[in-house]
Amino acid sequence: MTQTLRHEQAATSPRMPVRRLADREGFLAWAMLLPAVVYIVLVVAVPFGLAVAFAFSDVTAGDPSYDWVGLRNFGRIFDDPVFWKALGNTFVFTAVSMALIIVLGKVLANILVAEFHGKWVVRFLVLLPWTTPVALSSVAWLWLYDSIYSPIDWVLRNLGLIENHLYFLGRPELATASVIAVHVWRLVPLAAVIMMVGLLGIPTDVQDAARVDGVGFWRRMFEVTIPLTTPLIAVAALFGAIFTFTDMAVVYILTRGGPTNSTQVLSSWAFIVGIEGGDIGQGAAIALFLFPLLLAAAVLILRAVRRIEVF
Amino acid sequence: MVSTAAAPPSLDATRAARLRRYYRRRHVLARTALYAVAVLAALVCAGPFLYGAITALKLNADLYDPDNNPFIFNEPATLDHVIFLFTDTAFLTFVANTVWVGLLVVAITLVLGVPAAYALTRLDRPWAGPMGIGIFFVYLVPPTLLFLSLSRLVVATGLQDSSWSLVLVYPTITIPVSVWLLIGFLKALPRDIEEQAMVDGYSRLGAFTRTVVPLLFPGVVAIIVFAFTLVASEFIYALAFISPTSEKVVSTGVPTELIRGDIFFWQSLQAAGVLIAVPIALLFNLLLARFISGFTQGAVKG
Numbered sequence: 358m359t360q361t362l363r364h365e366q367a368a369t370s371p372r373m374p375v376r377r378l379a380d381r382e383g384f385l386a387w388a389m390l391l392p393a394v395v396y397i398v399l400v401v402a403v404p405f406g407l408a409v410a411f412a413f414s415d416v417t418a419g420d421p422s423y424d425w426v427g428l429r430n431f432g433r434i435f436d437d438p439v440f441w442k443a444l445g446n447t448f449v450f451t452a453v454s455m456a457l458i459i460v461l462g463k464v465l466a467n468i469l470v471a472e473f474h475g476k477w478v479v480r481f482l483v484l485l486p487w488t489t490p491v492a493l494s495s496v497a498w499l500w501l502y503d504s505i506y507s508p509i510d511w512v513l514r515n516l517g518l519i520e521n522h523l524y525f526l527g528r529p530e531l532a533t534a535s536v537i538a539v540h541v542w543r544l545v546p547l548a549a550v551i552m553m554v555g556l557l558g559i560p561t562d563v564q565d566a567a568r569v570d571g572v573g574f575w576r577r578m579f580e581v582t583i584p585l586t587t588p589l590i591a592v593a594a595l596f597g598a599i600f601t602f603t604d605m606a607v608v609y610i611l612t613r614g615g616p617t618n619s620t621q622v623l624s625s626w627a628f629i630v631g632i633e634g635g636d637i638g639q640g641a642a643i644a645l646f647l648f649p650l651l652l653a654a655a656v657l658i659l660r661a662v663r664r665i666e667v668f
Numbered sequence: 669m670v671s672t673a674a675a676p677p678s679l680d681a682t683r684a685a686r687l688r689r690y691y692r693r694r695h696v697l698a699r700t701a702l703y704a705v706a707v708l709a710a711l712v713c714a715g716p717f718l719y720g721a722i723t724a725l726k727l728n729a730d731l732y733d734p735d736n737n738p739f740i741f742n743e744p745a746t747l748d749h750v751i752f753l754f755t756d757t758a759f760l761t762f763v764a765n766t767v768w769v770g771l772l773v774v775a776i777t778l779v780l781g782v783p784a785a786y787a788l789t790r791l792d793r794p795w796a797g798p799m800g801i802g803i804f805f806v807y808l809v810p811p812t813l814l815f816l817s818l819s820r821l822v823v824a825t826g827l828q829d830s831s832w833s834l835v836l837v838y839p840t841i842t843i844p845v846s847v848w849l850l851i852g853f854l855k856a857l858p859r860d861i862e863e864q865a866m867v868d869g870y871s872r873l874g875a876f877t878r879t880v881v882p883l884l885f886p887g888v889v890a891i892i893v894f895a896f897t898l899v900a901s902e903f904i905y906a907l908a909f910i911s912p913t914s915e916k917v918v919s920t921g922v923p924t925e926l927i928r929g930d931i932f933f934w935q936s937l938q939a940a941g942v943l944i945a946v947p948i949a950l951l952f953n954l955l956l957a958r959f960i961s962g963f964t965q966g967a968v969k970g
Contacts, residue, residue, distance in 0.1 A: 380871045380872045380873075381872075382791045382792065382793075382872060383793070385787070385791060385872055385873060386787040386791040386793045386796075387787075388783075389783035389784060389786055389787035389791075390783070390784045390787040390788065390799070392779075392780050392783070392784070393780040393781060393783075393784035393803075393843055393847065394784070394799075396780060396839065396840075396843070397803065397806055397840065397843065397844070400818070400821070400836070400837060400839075400840050401806050401809060401814065401840050403817075403821075404814045404817035404818045404820075404821060405809060405813065405814060405817075407816075407817035407820065408813055408814060408816060408817045411816060411817065421820075464705065464709075465709055468702070468705060468706050468709055471702055471706075473699075473702055473703060473706060475706075476706075477953070478710070479706045479707070479709070479710045480953055480956070481949055481950065481953045482710040482711075482713055482714035483709055483710055483713045483714075484713075484949050484952055484953060484956070485713055485714050485717055485945055485946075485949045486713050488897055488945070488948045488949045488952045489717075489901075489941070489944065489945035489948065489949065490900050490901040490903070490918060490919040490944065491901050491903060491919070492901075492903045492919040492920065492922070492923050493918070493919065493922060493923075493940070493941040493944055493945065494716060494941070494945070495923075496922065496923055496937055496938075496941055497716035497717060497719075497720050497938065497941050498716055500716075500719075500720065500723065500934060500937070500938060501715075501716055501719065505734055506731070506732065506734060506738065508719060508738040508739065511734070511737070511738050542712070542713070542716075545713075546713065550956070574698070599808060602810075603810035603811075603812060605812055605903070605904060606903040606904070610923060623812075624810065624812040627812055628812065628815075628904070631816055632816075632908065637816050640816060641813075641816055641817075644810075644812050644813045644816075645813070647810055647812065647813060648809075648813065651808045651809070651810070652805075652808075654808070655804065655805055655808045659801060659804070
């Protein structure tokens, strides 16, 4: 009844031309998409082009005029051992934290979907590392890693395991481990939430069927749950990798790349050279090395996402 | 449990009882393990903040003695450093700046993002697929790469040293990820709903604003929280574009204003961290279920 009524109203509406425009999908698609696209082109694509152009220029903070210098910036950064250290570190940090994020994220996801008393409190506490601004949680970790007042030191000292202070951020290996620990800590909750979405997406009868068949917890996990949620595990892992890869706040606040550049990564090195050193051209050239790797990660994510849609 | 109930009747009573005991013990063991791992995970994740909360309330004499147990109050707790944070630092200014920048960025993100996501999923343009992938790639362009040239853009628009520069730039972070998530939410909405609305006489645009937008609400709420968290977390742009204290946001203001040279106001720093972390995490938790249900089920059934 109401349907036919509305039809008549529509047919007799005086605003017919407007309606027609609002019905033309080709026009609507552009009108709805264009603002976002224009914005992104102006504030991402143009600056990205500029950043690439800067990498081939002698632009500095003091002398912002543009002069083409070809590959000179790249020659200079390749001659600098710190660049190779930073490149290597970027890969090591990313690979190690990605592996840990997958394993710990999976464990945490299983906890988050389980039913138990006090679940809400646990969820709240567990999500803190992800939802808190990186700069603030890095400051909290800086205090945990303090050279004199570190509570981790205090516990180890009182257990009789160490005599002196560990100087977490003062020794290359420990500083590397400390930075990776913060990355893993802050990204595991995100990975867990993504994996949790996968777990909730499994039809309960699949789990129940396996359980009725007497399949134990571990076999269920490795032969039912994990294969069914592989795409989301992949997405979680790749997001973890990207966020480790591009982050500068953790390294910058904890160590500033030190001691003696042993924890330097590409993004922090680009910042130190480009901003603190004022050599914008060289900084832009260093930062460019992030791009091919990000592209690879993005392609892999898209593949994984396609598989989610299939299942 | 299921196995004992379904045990064949030929089993004698003692065997059934033994099995039942076995399963009960295994159940208790599994529950204990679950609680142990859950508590451990909660302590590790919240550890820095729990410790920060203790630190924030300590007297200097208590804090700066390496032999004191750092986890307890060896001397009476004090609120002095928390009060110092509110009265003698620009902390509240940072919070206010973060909130209004965040709200504006979220509004811009939704106004530009929701229609864009709709155009990409529902209007069947041949370029929708590549365009969607293009927008997703934008999300992966890191601030470290754009920051140098964007600082030029900020200078060119006269917004340097103003938090408006962040309002201009932050949607580059929030729009791509929001569009990407919204595409997911939209795909979960059955097309029949809009088709029905159009059969009922609404235009395509009317069907979008009157049926799709309201049904998208759970997704939109998830995106508001997600985008706000991204804005509050951003560090590099905020550090690069803004130096006056009055315009700083929380993520740069707290570390730069409360660390002066080598002097750390540790108690106030930790208090600031905890006071920011807790409300954001609470908000996130309230919406987490909705976020996930929006992701997995879509908004409407039947």
